Amino acid sequence: MPEPETVRTRFAPSPTGYLHVGGARTALFNWLFARNNGGQFVLRIEDTDADRNTEEARAAIVDGLRWLGVDWDEGPGAGGDRGPYLQSERTGIYQRHLDALDAAGRVYDDGGAIRFRVPDTDITVDDRICGTQSVNLVQAGSRAWDKEAGVEVEANPDLIIRRPDGSFLFHFVNVVDDLEMGITHVLRGEDHLPNTPKHVALFEALGATPPVFAHIPLILNKDGSKMSKRDRGAGLKWYQEAGFLPEAVRNYLALLGWSPKDDREKMAIAEIVGLFDFEHLNRSNAKFDLEKCEWLNGQYIAALGPEEFLASARPFAPGAPDAAVAAR
Secondary structure: OOOOOOOEEEEOOOOOOOOEHHHHHHHHHHHHHHHHOOOEEEEOEOOOOOOOOOHHHHHHHHHHHHHHOOOOOEEOOOEOOOOOOEHHHOHHHHHHHHHHHHHOOOEEEEOOEEEEOOOOOEEEEEEOOOEEEEEEHHHHHOEEEEOOOOEEEEOOOOEEEEOOOOOEOHHHHHHHHHHHOOOOEEEEEHHHHHHHHHHHHHHHHOOOOOOEEEEEOOEEOOOOOEOOOOOOOOEHHHHHHHOOOHHHHHHHHHOOOEOOOOOOOOOOHHHHHHHOOHHHEOOOOEEOOHHHHHHHHHHHHHOOOHHHHHHHHHHHOOOOOOHHHHOO
């Protein structure tokens, strides 16, 4: 597949909790890729889960990204001509695309829910990190595991894309938003790879070319277990409150799944942007090491001048003199 001329990436978090380091890294990688290619980075908020979304969580995401130095060209607070950038305000757009699928005979009613007819053919995903994979969604989805009975049972492989209450599901709105916003590259966690053939099928049914997909390795604890919200350092806010320098955390997150292919660790953001491409992305899972992040933060602190140090330390030392006064 030829590379698009203009690169547009995105980060699409759900405001249902704090910003996890995995989400922060996904945002950072998309930002770095866009900046490396002279493209645009879009922030959109997947806030269709009204029961779980909170304004506090959304504010924490926005504040965390700004603290990290990840700015967006389009999205909340930045504007743009492909909005709205909150999914809760895009229902009319989703309905228009659903009507197009209905007119083409690609959807049907199932007890009030709307299902998308998945094609009975192999769907091929050319992932830039995980390689080429093919799956037949009809065959893969025709059986499901019944937990209560403990056996496999027959299942309908067709995807539900709208619930009986009229709300749309993740797979459909994710594809429609990427299509409408002209997203050319999707960098996201490897755990989303099983969803990608479904998304490719939806793109093709809507007459659109899918974006370039790159599923980045997961971030695991040092013992190989999956990180949880209870792990120390799992949330970006922890670093903000613990007095870490944002440029140090950003540098460390960049090294979780990406490498300059030499021994450098402390790197200016301009260096990282200049080298950030698919060839420098790793294929194996990243091991989270808080001690290494603390060491890197120490390197950044040691490089600060007196006034910079005082300015950075002041929020954690109420009553301390201003940097200009202390430097006299």
